[in-house]
Amino acid sequence: MTSAEILQQHGIRPSLTRVMIYDYLREHRTHPTADEIYTALSPNAPTLSKTTVYNTMKLLSAEGVIKTITIEEQQARFDACIDTHGHFLCKDCGKVFDFDTELPSMKIPEGFSPTVTEIYCIGRCKSCN
């Protein structure tokens, strides 16, 4: 399915800019920051602004099209893959890796309704070990 179609399904108007940004995120599973997305797309979209990247990430995240990863304190990262999986942050090289995991059996108290569940680990990756 195309990025435009996915956006539309979520009630988001698929502007050129939004499609370009979402496309980038779907094709680069590196959990980029807003700045990395901006820097990567700038050459082909000279008028693109960081504000628009932030606007778009916030919109897509709110509509559940992407996930915002807050594993690092300093900056948010983004992931177009919204299937259940975990994130591993290497505290040496700073890279974020995906890993397979089940959802744990969580005892969420009565009356609490979660919409997002995240699992993450921090440690050292294979290359840094």
Next chain:
Amino acid sequence: MTSAEILQQHGIRPSLTRVMIYDYLREHRTHPTADEIYTALSPNAPTLSKTTVYNTMKLLSAEGVIKTITIEEQQARFDACIDTHGHFLCKDCGKVFDFDTELPSMKIPEGFSPTVTEIYCIGRCKSCN
């Protein structure tokens, strides 16, 4: 066990300031921010600086005495309870709740060594539902 003893066990010199901060965190299971800790302790410790709170949180977190919760994008929260449990952020009232959970069976790739595992949910709490 006293806070001073716990700090010592982790190789951290239990200065008055560190013990005071760690004590506060042990007694207030509200997942406070650095600013909240600073504001709460300031009246009794007029010379305390926010820098020291940040220094202390970073040190205690690095030594595994406390956990840094990065469920919110804007600011870090801290938790003196390092037993396995999940965190639930209510996107309406902003409070962070604890919930019981098992560790999921995670397929961390060969060669990756995690030191911290976090499970969190975002949604709406009982009061806001």
Next chain:
DNA sequence: CTTTGTGCAAATTCTTTGCACCAAA
């Protein structure tokens, strides 16, 4: 005296806001 802890002020960095202009329905 030598290392470690604390604290002020300034700097840095990520993110948001206000506002104006442009584009689309």
Next chain:
DNA sequence: TTTGGTGCAAAGAATTTGCACAAAG
């Protein structure tokens, strides 16, 4: 012609850094 999207510059907020002084071994 009204709403929604984009972008610049400025503001805001959390955290870090540089440096100096104080305290502890």
